[in-house]
Amino acid sequence: MPELPEVEIAMRGITPFLEGQLIRTCRLNAPALRYPFGADFQNGLEGKTVLALERRGKFILIHLDSKQSLIWHLGMSGRIRTFAPESDYAPVKHDHVLITAGDGQRIVYNDARRFGFMRLVPSQNWHKETHFIGMGPEPLGNGFNGPALLEALYSKTAPIKITLLDQRIVAGVGNIYASEALFESGISPLRPAGSLNEDEGAKLAGAIRHVLERAIASGGSSLRDYQHTDGSLGYFQHMFSVYDRAGTPCPVCSTQKGRQDGQGIIRITQGGRSTFYCPQCQK
DNA sequence: CTCCTGTCCTGCCGGC
DNA sequence: TGCCGGCAGGACAGGA
Numbered sequence: 001m002p003e004l005p006e007v008e009i010a011m012r013g014i015t016p017f018l019e020g021q022l023i024r025t026c027r028l029n030a031p032a033l034r035y036p037f038g039a040d041f042q043n044g045l046e047g048k049t050v051l052a053l054e055r056r057g058k059f060i061l062i063h064l065d066s067k068q069s070l071i072w073h074l075g076m077s078g079r080i081r082t083f084a085p086e087s088d089y090a091p092v093k094h095d096h097v098l099i100t101a102g103d104g105q106r107i108v109y110n111d112a113r114r115f116g117f118m119r120l121v122p123s124q125n126w127h128k129e130t131h132f133i134g135m136g137p138e139p140l141g142n143g144f145n146g147p148a149l150l151e152a153l154y155s156k157t158a159p160i161k162i163t164l165l166d167q168r169i170v171a172g173v174g175n176i177y178a179s180e181a182l183f184e185s186g187i188s189p190l191r192p193a194g195s196l197n198e199d200e201g202a203k204l205a206g207a208i209r210h211v212l213e214r215a216i217a218s219g220g221s222s223l224r225d226y227q228h229t230d231g232s233l234g235y236f237q238h239m240f241s242v243y244d245r246a247g248t249p250c251p252v253c254s255t256q257k258g259r260q261d262g263q264g265i266i267r268i269t270q271g272g273r274s275t276f277y278c279p280q281c282q283k
Numbered sequence: 284c285t286c287c288t289g290t291c292c293t294g295c296c297g298g299c
Numbered sequence: 300t301g302c303c304g305g306c307a308g309g310a311c312a313g314g315a
Contacts, residue, residue, distance in 0.1 A: 003308060034291070034310085058309075076309055077293075094293085113292045115309060131310085158286065167310085174308055223308065243308095271287075274306085 002074045004058060004139070004172030005215035005236070010080050011055045013229030014107055017082050018050045018062065021102035030096045034075060034117040044068055044120040045099070057135055057171035061126060069123040071131065075115025081108045082229040107229075136170040139208050144170060146202030153193040153201070160196065161189030162271045164208075173208060176221060176243045179276045181207040183242045188282040189268075189275045214239070242276040250278040 002010065026045040028037055048064040055061070062070040074080075083089045085104035097109040097118065109118070121129050136152060137143040152169045153160070163169055164178040173181070182189050184207035187200055196204065215221060219234030223244075227233055237244075241251050246267035253262050262280035269275070 006308075073309080075292095076307070111292095112294065113307090113309095115291070156285080162286090165309085176308060221308080272289090273309095 002058060002078065002220075003174035003177050004055075004212055005177070006220040006234070007058045007060060007074060007172070008055055008216055009220045009234065010074065010229055011053055011060045014060075014080055014082060015053050017105045017107055017229075018101055019053060020050065021105075022049050023047070023064075023099060023101050024104075025098075025100045027098040027100075028096065029098070030114070033096060033111060033114045034073075035119065037118065038120075041118070041120060045070070050101070056127075056132060056138070057167055058174070059131060063123050067123050068120045069126045071117075071119045071121055071126065071129065072109075073116050073118075073131070075111060075113060075117070077113040078109065078111040078116035079227060080229050081110065081227075081231065082106070083108070134168045136166075136168050139170050139172060139205075139212055144205060144209065146198065146205045149205045149208075150196060150198065150201035153196060156193035158193055159189060159270055160187060160191045160193045160204075161275050163193035165271075165273075170208065172212070175273055176240070177208070177211050177215065179243045180211045180241060183277060183282060184211060186282055188279075189270065189277050242278065244276065246276060250281055253278060253280045 023045050026042045028042065031037065048066045051063045051065055053060065053062050058073060060072040062072065064070065083106040089106050089108065092110065094110050094112045095108050096111055099107040101107065137148060149170065153163060156163050161178055161182060164173050165175065179189065181204065185200065185203040187196065187204055215236040218236035218239060219228065221237040222233040223237055242265050245265045247264060249264045250262060254264065262278065265276055265278055267274055267276050
């Protein structure tokens with residue numbers, strides 16, 4: 001499910017419930033998510049105080065005062081809900097992890113498909129965990145721009161859409177925002193990644209940043225099960241140009257004189273996953 | 284190395 | 300109405 005914007009919003013949502021707070025209890029309703037929790041998981045959380053939270057790619061990191069950090073990934077269907085101390089928590093199916101903190105506020109992790117996971121690792125070396133080794137730059141950070149992107153792409157022969165999903169190229173881009181960024185930059189998803197020129201590299205880097213920033217500002221994309229931690233919905237899905245819009249007119253070329261004969265947005269499959277684009281606008 | 288495919292798991296939707 | 304196939308926001312392993 002969640003790509004960078006949704007993970008960022010989830011992290012912002014839980015921060016006021018956890019930052020500086022004592023974790024009182026951690027209840028597990030399943031033996032494993034993607035991986036087993038491990039015998040020491042609950043003990044590693046209970047009685048510890050949260051120092052800080054941060055995001056890296058699609059991962060949330062929760063640093064504890066025990067020199068351990070919680071690595072948290074939401075997989076495809078992971079969702080976090082928060083409950084204020086005095087509010088009622090009504091359990092729903094697939095609520096796998098319940099954390100009670102501070103004054104009694106609760107943080108609940110629900111994940112129908114259990115593709116997500118939580119792992120405790122030494123804080124000092126969290127970035128040396130396999131998930132983060134070789135991970136590409138943060139697209140909203142200073143290290144990401146046209147030249148840096150081109151450098152990462154130049155030797156690649158795979159289609160640019162598939163390559164953008166590789167977290168070693170740039171962190172946090174997933175299936176929705178890869179299609180959206182390619183549309184915004186006018187680049188065909190079928191282009192070999194290494195074939196982009198300087199101008200296209202700059203355009204694509206800018207489009208990735210722009211799309212992600214707009215998605216965060218719009219509260220992310222609420223498809224299927226994704227919601228904010230307080231239960232509210234994002235509305236960036238209403239601003240998709242191409243994703244899940246197969247058969248609709250292209251928002252750019254359908255309005256241009258002499259170009260109304262395009263077939264509109266089409267869906268293709270690349271690497272077993274859907275790609276949406278406008279064959280007329282994206283070359 | 285890169286690339287391509289399959290797999291983990293449940294839910295939902297459309298077609299018959 | 301029920302059943303079945305296909306698809307879903309991700310990451311990783313293993314083989315070519």
